[in-house]
Amino acid sequence: MKKLDRLVEYASRKLAQRSSRRSLLTGLGAFLFGAAAVPLLPVARAAGESSGGYPGVGAQTTGRTDDPGDPTSCDYWRYCAIDGYLCSCCGGSASSCPPGTEMSPITWIGTCLNPADNKNYIISYNDCCGSVSCGRCFCNRNEGDKPTYRPQSNNDINWCLGTQSAVYTCSAAVILGVKTDQ
Amino acid sequence: MKKLDRLVEYASRKLAQRSSRRSLLTGLGAFLFGAAAVPLLPVARAAGESSGGYPGVGAQTTGRTDDPGDPTSCDYWRYCAIDGYLCSCCGGSASSCPPGTEMSPITWIGTCLNPADNKNYIISYNDCCGSVSCGRCFCNRNEGDKPTYRPQSNNDINWCLGTQSAVYTCSAAVILGVKTDQ
């Protein structure tokens, strides 16, 4: 049974991780649903993350200086009201669905500030539907999120509506335009 | 975005945990499929585990000195060839299924040494079937396990056979008798 010894150290670390008393430092575990974490700040990247926002996920760029940030990172500007798996990490992109899924035509809407031009953009969060949960790059941000009685501003609803299958795969963030009234 | 700062520490620990170079100490991660770990040895229990074999799972006893050990712990003697979620952790017991599931009549067989009487017992590993994977107390031990061409000694097969549903929930370890030929 010698190989079982290997478990002990693994167990100790796992236990420490899940039941840490350093509550302020684990406060966003919920955000992650116990999943691999989202290093959002430069300090995390500086601490050895060369592979993008989530450990084990290759970083991306949009290729445009006026669309800054990493679409596989939860802090990418378009994701200010997203809730789900980032399609960028699942075979799609910030604005497209992975192959084999269907993009929902019915969406919820957020307003996100693009730091490059300091403009507020109307973002449509289109769910991609029809295969099982992607499970990669879970991200939940709630700027402007309202409860379900304001559904078009709510990200708790499964927006796989009007699609052949209502099974949720991941979420994309599509630019609808610049918000004009400010 | 201040609360997002909480993520950084969480992320760092998670990364360290999943990509550790201390390979010998994480060798049984596979055994766990990345799940909460199984502290099998006294040193792990002494290190603060009051709740039984798996963190967050209440310890059990059989109530019999001749059936020693904790049926919610992977090192319980009957589990020497088990592969799956322990029914003891899922609403069943070492030898019974959780309510709402069905026990498979077709099983694989192991031979396990009871340390109390130093006898080898024939153990039938009966899968419990019909609701989704329990997900609690994953345990894989392979004493005497043979490849699929010796199916009655193989624990990689879904033994939910002859049941109304073939969906696997958890595994029980039932005493069939003492092995007589030794």
Next chain:
Amino acid sequence: MKQGFCAFVFSILAAVALAELPVETVPKVEALPAKYPDSWIFAHDFNFNTLIAGKIILVDTAAETREYKGAIDATQFASFVASSKNNSELYVGDTFYSRSTSGVRTDVISIYDKATLNKTGEILLPKNNRAQIVASKYLLRLIDRDRFLLVFNFTPAASVTVIDTRKRMITAEISLPGCSLIYPTGKRGFSSLCGDGSFFTVQLNRKGEPTRRSSSASFFSVDEDPVFDKPVYIGMTAYFVSFKSKVYEVNMSGNEPEVKGSWSLVNEAQASQNWRPSGWQIATGDDDELVYVVMSENGYDGSHKYGGEEVWVVNVNDRKLIQRIPMQTPAFSIELTSGSNPLLIVTNVNMLMDVYDLDGKLQRTLSLGDTATPIALHAQR
């Protein structure tokens, strides 16, 4: 005599040496009591990593051993409600596909028996329009002593389906004018919250058919300070908590909701530190007079779902904060067990279940599964 005694001792020793563990019988499946103890709760594991296959886990939160009593399936974005202690049924709003994630869709209410956790029936929802929203009590409710089951639908057209649980038949489907969820109201009715901050209320007759519809005035600003859509009921009084810590007390016992007033959970200093409710099932209540709310410091626009470092306890009679319970791990969802000696059950942000006594002492931490995400908690009623 002496020789006889020795022979007797020898025979005992021989028996011990030869004894072996008995052969066990198969098949064997556990059963549960028809009435569960107060300390048992239902934890809805939404299974965020594989949404099509969640479950409802029955947990004895007071137990030191055998705390996991069993589980029933709850498929993608399922809803759940248990009948009251005197009744035997559990109800799950399910959605199935003939090919797991594609093919023909079938929405049903699945019915399970409390004592066996066996499925005992199902009621087809022929329009397949069951709302799929992250788990909340107010998606599926029982009214009129469990006689009628109300199902919230969203396609995005909103409606409520009324089911007679005795006849296992749909009696009505009631369209809602852009309103959401189900808040039991009056003898045999419900209200929904609407996009302008008003209530829409429907009362039913004894056949489960709508007889009375009404709309209230708007009582809060959705844009400035919306209320969470997960109120606390104490008896037939509902307490709606807002993003910025306001509490609205609403009498739900009449034909229409009656807003009895509002107050703030926070004083000026706490408001300036932006103490705000945050989490998922952010509030719960006892049977009498105490409301519990998950609170977090340094709140901001968008911080309302990240969980909180404390649970605040408010007496609704004098609207005073009587206790602040610091969480060992921030709370995400909370619930009190029922009965005279409740426990505070917390799903923490790491998705483990923390059990506190009412003095705020952590009794135990439970894992309900390696990847379980038990974000909604249902006490016995």
Next chain:
Amino acid sequence: MKQGFCAFVFSILAAVALAELPVETVPKVEALPAKYPDSWIFAHDFNFNTLIAGKIILVDTAAETREYKGAIDATQFASFVASSKNNSELYVGDTFYSRSTSGVRTDVISIYDKATLNKTGEILLPKNNRAQIVASKYLLRLIDRDRFLLVFNFTPAASVTVIDTRKRMITAEISLPGCSLIYPTGKRGFSSLCGDGSFFTVQLNRKGEPTRRSSSASFFSVDEDPVFDKPVYIGMTAYFVSFKSKVYEVNMSGNEPEVKGSWSLVNEAQASQNWRPSGWQIATGDDDELVYVVMSENGYDGSHKYGGEEVWVVNVNDRKLIQRIPMQTPAFSIELTSGSNPLLIVTNVNMLMDVYDLDGKLQRTLSLGDTATPIALHAQR
């Protein structure tokens, strides 16, 4: 001129200041090349925590970005095989229930298109007897240039269903005398391994019907030192590795398997340290002459599934160990990508994917999902 130039510059600046990101079109769904690069592999996420809902993930193991290309469903205990590079189809052996985990069972082969990952058809398996075994290549195989698909069945009666992929029709079901899995053999046939350590072999005619059945002598001791049921094929030679490090070379190109001999992976010193194969997909091979095996020290009865600290590389021509590659994290399953410049793909015991070059240098570590368990790896063929 000067004034004109300034006006021109001004107009550019104004355009930059006014420019905004373009409105994006919906709906938009990505497509893939009809032929995948050699570096792409299929990782079967068995989803151990929720077995009814696994997936096959397409990964570009050489990429620094956009490495996750997409995924298709693979339900409970699914099996998988991809057609060769010249063909367009992917095949998944699926089992569905009308009520997710209960109700009517339907076993099928689901067919997907490589370029779209859309489901393009399915073939019913009317007996619902598809074997449900933890993912392995040898549960589902293509033979005769992808013309026939072979499905292993287990109820526990064992058989193989033959499907004509062009006609999408079952042509035969062949009972096996207590034998397991599918090892392509000869022009249009397969062998299975039997409980006494022998092969049972069937050859098919051009219609996919069995014409020739044969049994070999036993060539190893199942009780003393069984071979893993996951051999490595290099061309039509299969290398079966045993629990105690013996390698059996078997020529599978004829009507029946021909055991060409055996040797040990370990020398005397290594044997005394109990270096043994351990893991799940414990071995892989290149297109030519190298076999790779996951090895672990201090092996014992029951240690054969826990993964190994090293990957050993053996030249099958002279049967010499030519390289020992230390793993940064112990390996559980391994695969070489296809083509002339392969990479060594490792699912490590933490269920992350490590990509090594053939010098043994770790190139990158990929996570295929927060709770993914990608235990079987399929290179392009």
